[in-house]
Amino acid sequence: MSAVTQDAPTSPQLHAVLTHRRLPRWAPFGIAVGAVALGAAIGLGAGLTSHVQWGLIALVLFVIGTYAITARVEGRRQARDRVATSLVWACFVVAVIPLYSLVETTIADGLKVLNTDFLTHSMGGIIPTEAGGGVYHAIIGTLEQVGLASVIAVPIGMLTAIYLVEYGRGKLAQVVTFFVDVMTGIPSIVSGLFILSFWIIILGFGYSGFAGSLALAILMVPVVVRSTEEMLKLVPNELRESALALGVPKWRTILRVVLPTSIGGILTGVMLAVARIAGETAPVLLLVFGNQLINNNPFSGAQSSLPFYVFEQYSLGNQYAYDRAWAAALVLIAFVMILNLVARGIARWKAPKTTGR
Template sequence: MSAAVTERRATAPAHSLLSQRRLPRWAPAGIAVAAIVLAVVIGLAAGLTSHVQWGLIALALFVAGTYLVTARVEGRRQARDRVATSAVWACFILAVVPLYSLVQTTISKGVKVLDGYFLGHSMAGVVTTQPGGGVYHAVIGTLEQVALASVMAVPVGLLTAVYLVEYGRGRLAKWVTFFVDVMTGIPSIVAGLFILAFWIIILGFGYSGFAGSLALAILMMPVIVRSTEEMLKLVPNELREASLALGVPKWRTILKVVLPTSVGGILTGVMLAVARIAGETAPVLLLVFGNQLINNDPFNGAQSSLPYYVYEQYANGNDASFDRAWAAALVLIAFVMILNLVARGIARWKAPKTAGR
């Protein structure tokens, strides 16, 4: 038997032996290096000065080279598999590069004036063309406005999602779903105009941080409803049925079983909603109105916020204001990142314990 197998292998066609080979582990890295070198050569020869163009050429050469080399050594079937994997990595790189560029640019430009003085002082008495001043009043405004919007939007969004998943039947549930879908696509400027017409023009209230938080709450609610609804749908029905079989009321089943099981995803959705409204500028421009001084009362008088501060400083059009705008943008990014880290920690703490944990 062994001799027959050896003889059959010896007389096998060359392409059969070739298709049984495998590329070494370093082959993808080698193809990538070759693609980068060729991309640089092509870019220099064509007079391309943008490194982004060089990178796109390198990605295309990497995918094409992966297919050609793999098809030659391992066969077309394996080549298609490797090309699919290479395309996934290429798309991942294309998605990460802009994010890295954004963060790197913001950090490099924002750290110029970001210090304790900048975080602890307002723009009171500061000439916009001169260095100095800070972002303290804008940080206070953002914290208060986002907190008020969350207090209004989170309970309404959670209860709406619970109704749609656990109780929603018939025409009312369809209409609620329809309006949630419509609100998801509402531009922020429309929400700001609505609150401007209703709260300030019709009811006669003045510009304030609370007026801005009303518009932010409108933008926040559909995101919470949609994310919470999807998380509640992922809870197995067996858990509900087991609780109901023990005689537990449905409201208590939702409170003690369904919500704790999906708390991680719910918090993630809430943080996504907070991240969206934290950077909104249009409602703030219309309703909060901006303020150079510190105003700790969101219900009385104009306030500032981080997005408004960035817009305001960048619109001044001088180097000192540009530095303050980049520093405020960096503070805003750090604010959203801290919120996400806190949410992940709470979600991990509140997540149901399994046997392996």
């Protein structure tokens, strides 16, 4: 013991660790602030008007500054470690920049005509090359078409996922999994053509919002199946075994234990599927056919939708139409965001309650 005690303070490795200089915890934040300020200064000096370009310059300066300062204070090995961490954060920021640019552009251009009149009026009686008109008929169409598609796809997708996770064995489960994988890669135009040939040409039904909902449901089902399947797999088997050991039937175990445990992830997957179909235009072009007037009946007559309205207005090629298209795109983004917030609230409300000491 005495030998160890005498040797410990004089150990070169321990001495290096204890006396090695380290950057303070706020150093990355300070380097980031300096990089942003220097990037903005370079951008202004070079005459760059895009904030995205400023941000990219700041990211490069942040990585270079992190390595240089860390290498001088802590050494090259620690500098490489910090640079790797900085690159991870830089990749995250680079991924967020296009989203920020899209949202910023949509808000800036969409707010020009977005008001109460725009949300409560249709395009009936409005000359396309003049100001005015609204998106009310497209909002109704989107709500009805996405709602009907969700009513069709969510139960089918959830039941399929429950079968694959809880009951699926043998060739049937393999076949179902194969077709779900195939459906995941189906282009929206293909689902629209399928419903067009089957529902309208063969069965003789007319263009309607419901026809568009059928095509959207085809696109929604595989997303719901895959997301629900992964969430059900995350439920610990101990919960299932505990319920079965108490004599609870398997169907009741799934209904009262498995699904409530994974409800948050399932709802998130459903919202991803809704967000995916809410912006689809090709099935609407083929099946819903578009309408300038308000049509509250999705089972009869042509309807409009927000994606179709954006495409229609942009195709007109004048500034008033462009402004209406940007405003409709902003309404569509707000629609998806509100759905996600509602789903998160429901998931938190329905999630199993945990009690702490």
